[in-house]
Amino acid sequence: MTDQTAPKDPDGPEGTAEQVPTSAAVPSQAEKKTKRVSQRPDVSYTPVSNGLDYLVSVFQHLTEGATPPSARDLKYTVLHLQAATEVLLKARLAREHFSLVFADPTQATYDAWQKGDFKSCGTLDAFDRLRNIARLTIEEEDRKRIKELSDHRNALQHYGLTHNAYAIEARAARVLNFLITFIHRHLIPGLEPAEAQYVEQGMDSFRLQLRGIETLVKQRMNDLRSELAKLADVTVKCPDCEQWAMIADGRDEGPTCLFCHQVWPEDPMSAAANYAWIVLGLDEHSSFQDGGDPPVVECPDCGVCALVTEAVTAAGRPGATPLCFSCGTVFKSLIDCEGGCGTVLDFAPDGESIPMCSNCIDIRFARF
Structure with missing residues (x-):
């Protein structure tokens, strides 16, 4: 009768059959996480x-x-x-x-x-x-x-x-x-x-x-130098780009910056107020509180409230040059109406004229 017994392992313990290798223990998910090393650095900035x-x-x-x-x-x-x-x-x-x-x-x-x-x-x-x-x-x-x-x-x-x-x-x-x-x-x-x-x-x-x-x-x-040189008396610093390239010469499209192409179309009053506040640091409320004159007033020539009395032009800097952002008029002899109404006049004393606006003259001399 043939011996059906499995052969003995000559290297193993006496009397044991061939050993089947056991599977390696599978690490838990928690163990895997603790052993994983990040390949990305932390986000760190001072x-x-x-x-x-x-x-x-x-x-x-x-x-x-x-x-x-x-x-x-x-x-x-x-x-x-x-x-x-x-x-x-x-x-x-x-x-x-x-x-x-x-x-x-x-x-x-x-x-x-x-x-x-x-x-x-x-x-x-x-x-x-x-x-x-x-x-x-x-x-x-x-x-x-x-x-x-x-x-x-x-x-x-x-x-x-x-x-x-x-x-x-x-x-x-x-x-x-x-x-x-x-x-x-x-x-x-x-x-x-x-x-x-x-x-x-x-x-x-x-x-x-x-x-x-x-x-x-x-x-x-x-x-832009040659073009700006011709317009120096009506050129101011642009409130948008801060270049000396904003032209207020009464052009149809409104005050325009030749450098940044900012335009205030048909809105010279806004352009004047923006310039006075952003460039000059003046606003009507602060001027009123300080007891001073408003920075933007009605222009004696065109009647639009776009005259910046303390404008600084390229031709006149660093001194102030009254400039109307609507009609482009540069004034040299502005005074306040003596009637106390607050109107600004373009008035050159001649010994005969009265430094008053027409309204104040009418009121004062109406009784005569």
């Missing part, structure tokens, strides 16, 4: 490096894309330039004291600061606190430009924006100029050596690229 990264994006959109920059490039220029401004201003403010970054510093706690669980102040609040509390030397003109940038950003973010491309480029160049100076004077001196070196390296590139943007702006102004 406030300063975060601000610089936004600036890198700004310069990329202005200089490395289409020539001239596309509408999309300019959109992200506005959004990222505003973000860079806010982050860098607050980074310097936090160095003064972390509580100053809170919307309400009296409610600040260090725990909330560490967690980032708080409402921070606005960009303009940060600017004002840096100037008034940290006592940094930063100019009111820069505040105006940052406010305009914030307004553009809010419009883009929340309900859309239609604005002139040349004006956006020119304004961006000015805010960039401010930020580069701000970083150099107020941020770098207080950084740790390693971060200071990193920032300085970025600054070299920023300065070079900004020079290129400013060159484009200057080239466009140079192209």
Whole structure:
């Protein structure tokens, strides 16, 4: 009879059959998760490096894309330039004291600061606190430009924006100029050596690229030089692009900027009010509170309330030259009506005429 017993394993224990290998234990899902190593680094930016990264994006959109920059490039220029401004201003403010970054510093706690669980102040609040509390030397003109940038950003973010491309480029160049100076004077001196070196390296590139943007702006102004020279007596700084290229000469289409092509069609009163407020920093309410004359009055020639009495023209700067944004008349001898009605007169004393408007003359001499 044939032996049906399985052969013995000569290497195994005596009397055992051939051993079948068992399967390896399968690790649990929990064990797998603990052993998995992430292949992606954490997102980590200091406030300063975060601000610089936004600036890198700004310069990329202005200089490395289409020539001239596309509408999309300019959109992200506005959004990222505003973000860079806010982050860098607050980074310097936090160095003064972390509580100053809170919307309400009296409610600040260090725990909330560490967690980032708080409402921070606005960009303009940060600017004002840096100037008034940290006592940094930063100019009111820069505040105006940052406010305009914030307004553009809010419009883009929340309900859309239609604005002139040349004006956006020119304004961006000015805010960039401010930020580069701000970083150099107020941020770098207080950084740790390693971060200071990193920032300085970025600054070299920023300065070079900004020079290129400013060159484009200057080239466009140079192209307009001969045309603007003929109109210097009615040329003022544009409230949109801040170039000396806004013409108020009574043209049919209304006051027009030759640089950014902004036009106030058939609305010289709005153009005059915008110029007085944005460029000169004057508004009727403040003038009334201070006991002064309104910045925009009715023109003696055309009767439209578009005469800016303290306008500064390219031909007359730095002095004031009364200019009507409706008819383009430049006045040399304006006086207030002696009847006390507030009317402005173009009056040159001749020893015979009465310095009064016709209404006041009629009222005063009606009884005769």
